[in-house]
Amino acid sequence: MPNINVYYVLFHTIHDVLRVEKILKQHGLSYELVPVPRNLSSDCGICLKLHNEIGCLWPLLPDIEVARCVLFDGNEYISVQLP
Amino acid sequence: MIYLDNAATSFPKPKETIEHLTRFVTTVGGNPGRSGHKLSIEAARIIFDAREKLVDLIHAKRSERLVFTANGTESLNLAILGLLDANDHAVTTSLEHNSVMRPLMYLKARCGVEHTVVQCRPDGALDMEALTRAMRKNTKAVIINHGSNVIGTTQPLGEIKRVIGDTILIADACQTIGSVPIDMDRDNIDVLCFSCHKSLFGIQGLGAVYIREGIDPRPLKFGGTGSKSESMEQPDFLPDRYECGTPNTPAIASLLGGLTFIEKEGLGRITARKKALREKLLRGLSGIEHVITYGSRTIDANVPVISFNLTNKLPSEVGYQLNQREIYVRVGLMCAPMAHKTIGTFPAGTVRVSPGYFTTDAEIDHFLEALRLIAEH
Numbered sequence: 001m002p003n004i005n006v007y008y009v010l011f012h013t014i015h016d017v018l019r020v021e022k023i024l025k026q027h028g029l030s031y032e033l034v035p036v037p038r039n040l041s042s043d044c045g046i047c048l049k050l051h052n053e054i055g056c057l058w059p060l061l062p063d064i065e066v067a068r069c070v071l072f073d074g075n076e077y078i079s080v081q082l083p
Numbered sequence: 084m085i086y087l088d089n090a091a092t093s094f095p096k097p098k099e100t101i102e103h104l105t106r107f108v109t110t111v112g113g114n115p116g117r118s119g120h121k122l123s124i125e126a127a128r129i130i131f132d133a134r135e136k137l138v139d140l141i142h143a144k145r146s147e148r149l150v151f152t153a154n155g156t157e158s159l160n161l162a163i164l165g166l167l168d169a170n171d172h173a174v175t176t177s178l179e180h181n182s183v184m185r186p187l188m189y190l191k192a193r194c195g196v197e198h199t200v201v202q203c204r205p206d207g208a209l210d211m212e213a214l215t216r217a218m219r220k221n222t223k224a225v226i227i228n229h230g231s232n233v234i235g236t237t238q239p240l241g242e243i244k245r246v247i248g249d250t251i252l253i254a255d256a257c258q259t260i261g262s263v264p265i266d267m268d269r270d271n272i273d274v275l276c277f278s279c280h281k282s283l284f285g286i287q288g289l290g291a292v293y294i295r296e297g298i299d300p301r302p303l304k305f306g307g308t309g310s311k312s313e314s315m316e317q318p319d320f321l322p323d324r325y326e327c328g329t330p331n332t333p334a335i336a337s338l339l340g341g342l343t344f345i346e347k348e349g350l351g352r353i354t355a356r357k358k359a360l361r362e363k364l365l366r367g368l369s370g371i372e373h374v375i376t377y378g379s380r381t382i383d384a385n386v387p388v389i390s391f392n393l394t395n396k397l398p399s400e401v402g403y404q405l406n407q408r409e410i411y412v413r414v415g416l417m418c419a420p421m422a423h424k425t426i427g428t429f430p431a432g433t434v435r436v437s438p439g440y441f442t443t444d445a446e447i448d449h450f451l452e453a454l455r456l457i458a459e460h
Contacts, residue, residue: 022135
């Protein structure tokens with residue numbers, strides 16, 4: 001059965017999203033920048049969508065504050081506790 | 084045509100400026116940070132890249148603390164109006180531009196913020212003992228013109244910061260950034276204000292300010308940021324706290340081109356070329372009868388901004404005659420009346436000649452020959 005889990009990682013500002021994008025590119029990690037799902041936030045900006053396990057992301061973000069992280073398992077959105 | 088007014092704005096711009104600007108206007112065009120589509124994201128990436136390059140250039144650490152503004156004046160207004168309160172005192176120098184003096188005069192009239200102007204010497208040097216004497220218990224900020232837009236004199240920011248200690252150092256780097264090295268970290272500069280259309284080679288309508296961590300000026304403007312849209316309060320995180328409304332992305336794209344050019348050329352090479360232009364001009368001017376130059380050759384005034392007068396003509400007449408020969412300089416007070424009082428040229432002002440990185444030796448020779456003819460007749 002294919003893994004349909006995806007993570008949405010939200011940041012306070014698009015500047016932080018792009019800082020994370022730069023880091024992910026440097027580490028060769030795959031990601032997408034997508035509009036923030038409306039049920040997660042009323043922000044009009046973008047967030048990170050990851051298909052990988054989220055654990056590898058946290059050590060890469062020492063000084064970037066994550067606003068929210070949510071797992072979508074195909075049925076529902078589940079808040080992920082931030083480290 | 085010979086353009087010698089680069090202290091007002093640089094011209095021409097490098098091809099990288101035009102290429103980045105054209106690419107944005109013709110193929111990107113989106114509003115950054117406002118939508119999730121590809122063009123909006125690409126516009127945001129351009130701003131991000133420009134911010135990161137600028138922070139590298141000034142040896143700062145946190146790109147989110149680099150805030151884009153409309154111009155150097157807005158950057159200085161943000162720092163001065165945003166940091167000084169009713170019972171505060173500020174210190175500044177007699178070489179400042181009106182973009183420093185007018186906000187200070189406004190604050191004095193509005194809420195009694197006092198300021199002390201430290202008199203610089205006619206050669207532009209700042210007396211550190213006079214600076215020390217000007218400091219009071221309630222001095223909150225010292226505002227220093229890093230490079231004079233009248234005589235090109237640069238001030239030693241690191242030494243000044245050592246003298247003023249924990250007091251906030253606000254530096255006006257409009258004439259120095261992109262011309263000489265600036266090191267926020269080494270010199271402990273707290274707030275660095277500058278325009279982006281001079282030696283950074285962006286187009287007009289863009290400035291920036293870097294605000295060190297722990298310094299928190301009030302914003303000048305409030306409004307939409309694309310973030311925290313559910314809240315009617317201004318966000319407290321940077322850069323959104325100070326950047327609202329649609330930014331000048333075309334100008335920022337052009338700046339990215341300008342910064343790319345500076346990276347390719349190397350700042351050291353640019354600094355050396357500008358110093359050589361300054362020296363060539365000063366040497367040439369000293370050989371022309373009736374010419375008086377202002378400022379100093381002995382202090383490290385390596386910004387190629389030179390003021391002079393002809394003893395037998397008004398500066399406006401000299402500017403007019405140069406203009407007729409398609410040589411473009413600036414004349415008058417250059418929005419810095421106190422600087423002219425300092426060098427003894429108030430109220431008539433001076434002729435200011437400011438070559439840029441693309442100015443050739445042949446153009447300087449042509450200008451000097453034209454001036455020689457004007458001086459003789």
